[in-house]
Amino acid sequence: MKFQMFQAGQGGQFNFQLVSENNDPVLVSADFANRDDCVNAIRTLIESLRDEANYTKSDDGETFKFQISNGGRTLVESGPYESAEEVNEAIRTIQDDASTNEEFNVEFITRRRVTKAPPRDIDIATLYDFTLTSQSSQPGFERIKDENTNLYYFIYNDEIGSPIVFGRSFPTASRRDGRIRTVIKSGGKANKYEIITTEGNPYFIIKASNGQEIARSKPFGSVQEAQQVIDKMVLEVPTYAERFVKPSKPKKVNQYILTRPSTSGDVGFESFRNEDNKEYYFHLNDEDAKALLYSEGYSSSRGRNNGIKSVIRNGVIRDRYEIKEDEAQYYFILRAGNRQEIARSRNFSSKNEAENAITWLIGRFPIYAKEYSVTLQQTETFTLDVERAAEEAAASEAKSARDIDSYNLDRASTSGKTGFESFKNEDDGEHYFHYNDDAGNAMWYSEGYTALRSRDNGIRSVIKNGVLKERYEIKEEGGQYYVVLRAGNRQEIARSRNFGSREEAEKSIIWFRSRLPGVAAEQGVELDKQDELKFEERA
DSSP, X not given: OEEEEEEESTTOXXXXXXXXXXXXXXXXXXXXXXXXXXHHHHHHHHHHTTOGGGEEEEEOSSOEEEEEEETTEEEEEEOOBSSHHHHHHHHHHHHHHHHHOSEEEEEEEEEOOOOOOOOOOOOGGGGOOTTOOOSSOOSEEEEEEETTTTEEEEEEEOTTSOEEEEOOOBSSHHHHHHHHHHHHHXXXXXXXEEEEEETTEEEEEEEOTTSOEEEEEOOOSOHHHHHHHHHHHHHHGGGGGGGGOXXXXXXXXXXXXXXXXXXXXXXXXXXXXXXXXXXXXXXXXXXXXXXXXXXXXXXXXXXXXXXXXXXHHHHTOGGGEEEEEETTEEEEEEEOTTSOEEEEEOOBSSHHHHHHHHHHHXXXXXXXXXXXXXXXXXXXXXXXXXXXXXXXXXXXXXXXTSOGGXXXXXXXXXXXXXXXXXXXOTTTOOEEEEEEOTTXXXXXXXXXXXXXXXXXXXXXXXXXXXXXXXXXXXXXXXXXXXXXXXXXXXXXXXXXXXXXXXHHHHHHHHHXXXXXXXXXXXXXXXXXXXXXXXXXXXX
């Protein structure tokens, strides 16, 4: 995980968020008046992440969240989760990551200040047509289209087919149907109804989870009559959910025209239309005017031009690139901030060639930003070290002396293959991993994790720390030698099998470290640094 710190334009306020490896926001802060206050809050949060006492969970019956506080001040809040179990899993993941990280990267981004027009005061009641009548005379939801205005409405009829609840107008049928689904979601909850009396006439509104009005009833003769209708709707409305299921969209298959060469002979973007499918595309050509980056097809030239701008905006950010391997060929894809794929490269014979191409693109995009009038985010990256207290280091050392039975050292590999092997122990219900040697025998062992995600984070931690020679410690016990691997905070994160001599233990470290960079590339783990191997192999 890493931090992203934002400033809302020149002179604007600061805030930050903790994001996952996929750049998905996990925790979001409040606003700060200046950069120093924001950085200090990040430091305080880093110190608070590992202590469960700093976490507070909350829910409103529909969504679940958690906050992290320090000294009585809320530092960050999570986004909404669908269950308490998801909240607990997210907290465990954060704590696992915080316990193994010795430093955190902070990406500072200056955002454009967007000036919005002031909101207009709209009388919501004017969006309803209370003169609508049922055409079906059937109870429940009914869709209606006004042929004169081409607007779409819905009504909810009582048991004799008379409208009692009205939906506002919508320009399309799909938006109208989306509102019906929202009403169904809220309509089964009594707290989403509010009775209002205007000029002696009571009526009620139905509200979404954000408090927005989404439907309105007709006037009733009394508050008691309105409440009786509400009581019936709370029971009946949820039964319509299966009739108004959101239609699934066909998944778009990424379609690139990788076989089309550049025809412009120029460096930079080249736009064209494919005569076979009538869609619009672009290439980005390299210094030799050969197509380097390819777009998918767009149904309009305007969409294609917006695609070019999106590639420019995202192309200056290294985290948006992902290198892939396919049959000994390498290529990379470029993603938007929402992780949607927006372009892909040609094939390269090596990963190094792909990296060089990415570096070239990142350097070129600021030039194209001026050409296409694209305002780029200004970014800066720095690192915050985690300060570990002396007593905490001692506790970490004590923790490393735990019972070795927690490693399941007597469990043999079942895959028979070199590399990581994951499994669940049916006795204690916890998740483990081994790393197997060239013969497929378990060489490295993990402790148990309560969740799959935590176990996978443990594997990433072993990879990141395992390339660093100072993280290993050889120990002797009863004439046998074994190796422990520690994180930056000195917490033990893996241990080896037993060896007959110190020399064998040292060779196992050399062997393991030599394979981890390749494993990191396969699993998409970015290494902090690659130390040179300094152990000398002995015959």
